[in-house]
Amino acid sequence: MSDSSEHTQGIVRPAPESFIKPDLVATISAHGIDDARRGLLKGAFASALVAMTGKAVAGESDPNIVNVPEWSKILGNAVATNPYGLPSKYEANIIRRQSPGLTQTDQASVAFTPLQSMFGMITPSGLHFERHHQGWVDIDPSRHRFMINGLVKTPMVFTMEELMRMPSVSRMHFLECGANTALEWGNSAVPTVQYTHGMLSGSEWTGVPLSLLLERAGIDLAKAKYILAEGADGSSMTRTINIENALDDCLVAYGQNGEMIRPEQGYPLRLVVPGVQGVSWVKWLRRIEVGDQPYAAKDEASHYVDLMPDGMQRQYTAIQEAKSVITSPSGGQKLMKQGYYCVTGLAWSGRGVVKKVEVSTDGGRNWREARIEGPALSKMITRFNFDWVWRGEEALLQSRVTDSTGYVQPQRTELIAVRGTRSIYHNNAIQTWRVNQSGEVENVQLG
Ligand code: MTE
Numbered sequence: 001m002s003d004s005s006e007h008t009q010g011i012v013r014p015a016p017e018s019f020i021k022p023d024l025v026a027t028i029s030a031h032g033i034d035d036a037r038r039g040l041l042k043g044a045f046a047s048a049l050v051a052m053t054g055k056a057v058a059g060e061s062d063p064n065i066v067n068v069p070e071w072s073k074i075l076g077n078a079v080a081t082n083p084y085g086l087p088s089k090y091e092a093n094i095i096r097r098q099s100p101g102l103t104q105t106d107q108a109s110v111a112f113t114p115l116q117s118m119f120g121m122i123t124p125s126g127l128h129f130e131r132h133h134q135g136w137v138d139i140d141p142s143r144h145r146f147m148i149n150g151l152v153k154t155p156m157v158f159t160m161e162e163l164m165r166m167p168s169v170s171r172m173h174f175l176e177c178g179a180n181t182a183l184e185w186g187n188s189a190v191p192t193v194q195y196t197h198g199m200l201s202g203s204e205w206t207g208v209p210l211s212l213l214l215e216r217a218g219i220d221l222a223k224a225k226y227i228l229a230e231g232a233d234g235s236s237m238t239r240t241i242n243i244e245n246a247l248d249d250c251l252v253a254y255g256q257n258g259e260m261i262r263p264e265q266g267y268p269l270r271l272v273v274p275g276v277q278g279v280s281w282v283k284w285l286r287r288i289e290v291g292d293q294p295y296a297a298k299d300e301a302s303h304y305v306d307l308m309p310d311g312m313q314r315q316y317t318a319i320q321e322a323k324s325v326i327t328s329p330s331g332g333q334k335l336m337k338q339g340y341y342c343v344t345g346l347a348w349s350g351r352g353v354v355k356k357v358e359v360s361t362d363g364g365r366n367w368r369e370a371r372i373e374g375p376a377l378s379k380m381i382t383r384f385n386f387d388w389v390w391r392g393e394e395a396l397l398q399s400r401v402t403d404s405t406g407y408v409q410p411q412r413t414e415l416i417a418v419r420g421t422r423s424i425y426h427n428n429a430i431q432t433w434r435v436n437q438s439g440e441v442e443n444v445q446l447g
Contacts, residue, residue, distance in 0.1 A: 153218025
């Protein structure tokens with residue numbers, strides 16, 4: 001079985017010999033751990049890593065040099081065999097997935113990003129999660145129009161060509177559905193990080209600042225308090241957004257990761273509302289109305305509200321609070337042997353920058369700081385790594401983020417004490433993965 005097929009089946013192995021350079025021990029010890037602890041950890045990592053590197057130094061032959069494989073003896077495929085490049089066939093398991101039975105139809109549904117298999121901070125466009133209320137549409141850009149009306153001096157209608165000739169910016173931001181991690185409010189712990197946290201993706205978005213378009217239409221700043229954003233799909237998605245957000249960093253975007261936005265993500269135009277829950281990132285954007293009061297649209301009166309323990313509904317919750325999750329090892333994976341593991345995960349905050357991520361291997365009793373693999377950008381996914389030597393003991397893996405406002409991600413029990421368990425949206429609790437003595441990893445809830 002090849003490395004990649006094991007990877008796709010959720011098996012995590014210690015780094016193969018070929019990945020371990022002799023200088024890695026020094027690299028690990030050089031990363032921000034205080035001196036006394038660094039001494040201890042260096043010893044543990046050194047022996048774990050030397051155990052792995054030792055074999056190669058001892059002269060074990062590379063089988064690919066002794067038995068030359070077929071790919072070293074043939075003429076390869078021609079350029080542009082795939083005019084639009086595709087992943088290797090060995091990565092066929094790395095796909096968006098629907099959670100069986102979660103929704104009654106495939107149109108009002110969700111397909112989750114395979115976070116367990118992602119590297120870095122950018123989600124490939126083809127793996128960006130999908131959440132539609134009435135299916136996705138592929139709109140002819142030459143027939144699409146975008147209108148601004150309401151409290152403006154000159155209501156305006158733009159073609160795509162006109163929009164794309166305006167000054168543009170590119171910004172990296174996460175997009176998280178307010179319902180991400182919804183099933184964890186109760187006891188129904190789902191098996192993998194793809195389903196617990198996979199309504200999260202990170203992209204580079206390109207478009208025109210909304211502030212520029214509103215200025216051009218002559219927004220009445222004395223009266224304007226809110227905007228209403230409206231989509232062109234069958235669900236007529238409409239969302240109220242504060243004027244502060246609208247004039248701050250929102251984009252009317254047509255680009256995603258260097259190319260036109262994919263149809264599933266709102267081609268040819270979507271609203272980007274950094275830090276705010278995904279439902280407000282209206283896709284297939286066709287209109288923005290400027291108003292002086294919230295619109296109480298269908299998608300914000302009965303949906304995307306938080307049922308509090310006293311029975312009241314909390315409405316217009318917008319910002320996605322700081323959250324983090326270990327993506328590997330994570331639920332459904334298996335540690336194949338004892339030794340060094342690079343525990344890796346993602347942290348993000350709708351209020352700014354990720355300042356610190358800590359990892360616990362004992363269910364939150366002790367914490368050590370993880371390495372942030374920069375750049376740590378505002379309102380964007382941030383990657384963290386943590387060196388761990390697994391000796392076959394049971395472990396409870398957790399991560400905890402602190403953002404630039406000083407806010408610390410809560411334990412599940414702390415969140416429930418304030419919010420109860422009847423919410424659907426806005427669950428940013430610390431996630432726990434239990435590693436049992438056989439190396440199997442499962443989703444558990446503590447306390
Ligand atoms: N915009 C329109 N027009 N229609 C929709 O169904 N879904 C919303 C939002 N924008 C939606 C929409 C929801 S609930 C989320 S979480 C995000 O889009 C998901 O964006 P994605 O499918 O690009 O991940």
